[in-house]
Amino acid sequence: MGTKSSKKKREKKNNKKIEKSLEESKKKKSKELRLLLLGTGDSGKSTFVKQFQILYKDGFSKNKIQSYKVVIRCVLKNSLKQLIEANKTLETELKKKNVKLAENYLKKFVPRDSSVSTKQQKIIQTLWSDPAIKNVWRLRDNFQIPDNSDYFLDNVERIFDTTYSPNNIDILNCRIPTTGIQEIGFKVGERIWVVVDVGGQRNERRKWIHHFEGVDSLIFVIGINEFAKKLYEDNTINRMHETLMLWESTLTNQYFKKTPIILMFNKVDLFKESLTRSNLSDCFPEFTGENNFEEASKYIKKQFIKKKHKKKRKIYHHFTCGTDTQLIEKLFADVMKTIIENHIKDYFV
Known part of the structure; x- marks a missing residue:
């Protein structure tokens, strides 16, 4: 009898430990938010990761x-x-x-x-x-x-x-092409953020599928200055056109049907410089506006937004410069707040 009683006590104690562990795990998981960085090669994704290292992890060793x-x-x-x-x-x-x-x-x-x-x-x-x-x-x-x-x-x-x-x-400013998958985790307030950066070159994209499901938000980075450039892998293809194709395939991907998406039109400083050397109409012949930042950026944004098939698809957008730490700090504070508030509120572009 004593043995059975002791066994029941041990089982009860173990069950409480398991329940406590599961509860703690659940709480921890609820505090963790995973963000996936997508975009073509040289769009500036890795620069964002470096900024997170500077802003939230005390810089570099x-x-x-x-x-x-x-x-x-x-x-x-x-x-x-x-x-x-x-x-x-x-x-x-x-x-x-x-x-x-x-x-x-x-x-x-x-x-x-x-x-x-x-x-x-x-x-x-x-x-x-x-x-x-x-x-x-x-x-x-x-x-x-x-x-x-x-x-x-x-x-x-x-x-x-x-x-x-x-x-x-x-x-x-030092660009090292991302190969494979890189993760960076950091804590802001009570939340743990995990940012996943994957290679942007064509041969790296097939690896992305394993990281599509279960992310809390997707940040799609666009090098907006790339309207005047060609792909590293294929010098006959315009980089902006390639990005648009990747963007459309991302929107229609089954894993992202309900995932909030943030569009980052990156490298605005270089974009302004590019407009002094190249015409946006060379990339988009139908563009008839003035070749300045206001009209050109508005037109490019429109090309991406119109790719969404669902009118009420949740998409948030920013124009930014990845090498500007102060700007990124303010921008990401806004992004974090928006994601936390019900994983991006009903904001329609």
């Missing part, structure tokens, strides 16, 4: 900063290489004294070489200041040259300094 130092120096050198090669395509003449300098730079170029020297610095500064290279930079939309190349080339003296340590702005 010493090891991470050290790794970015290596990458940034490599990116800087590679940017100049791309500009020189593009100039050969244009057949624009460099200054006579710089012709041999450019040839030697290409000849001696080593991929992923992060070594620095005063001599290298002077060569880079000389070639970067050449009118022919500056002309290539103005025509960069015709080539696969990173938008942030000028930022690093303008800062070559600081970046090549032996005491150089990347600051947050350097890291935000």
Whole structure:
């Protein structure tokens, strides 16, 4: 009898533990919100993740900063290489004294070489200041040259300094293509946020399906300046057209039928610059408005919004600049508040 009684007590005690554990798990789950970042390659998704690291996780570790130092120096050198090669395509003449300098730079170029020297610095500064290279930079939309190349080339003296340590702005401007899936979790108030970033290149998108179901909100990032650019994977396809196709397939995906969606029209600073060099009508021939930010951004937004088939589909939108930390902090505070309030209230664009 005593044995049976003891067994019942143990079972009762274990049941209470299980119930308590389940209740705690339930509470924890109710406090956690998962956000999925989607978009094509180079739209700026990873920059948002870096901003979350800066704003909510005390920035980057010493090891991470050290790794970015290596990458940034490599990116800087590679940017100049791309500009020189593009100039050969244009057949624009460099200054006579710089012709041999450019040839030697290409000849001696080593991929992923992060070594620095005063001599290298002077060569880079000389070639970067050449009118022919500056002309290539103005025509960069015709080539696969990173938008942030000028930022690093303008800062070559600081970046090549032996005491150089990347600051947050350097890291935000450093683009490393996302391969596979990356997650970042952080706590704001009583809520735990988990942001999932997945690769944007075509060969990465097939992996997204495993992360579609169960997310609390989807943030679809659009590099709005990409109306003037071509895909890395296929130089015959306009990036904005590719983004529109991905957007439409996202809207019709069975996993997202009831998921609140936030549209982020990113890179507005670069968009304004692009409008001084290219016409939106080259991407959208039916566009007849003024080639300025107000009319061009309004038109692009309309192209995305009209893709939704359900009139009352919940979509929220913002125009933003991913490298502006203060702007992102304010913007994400608004986004978090909106998501928490019944997972985006009835807001229809």
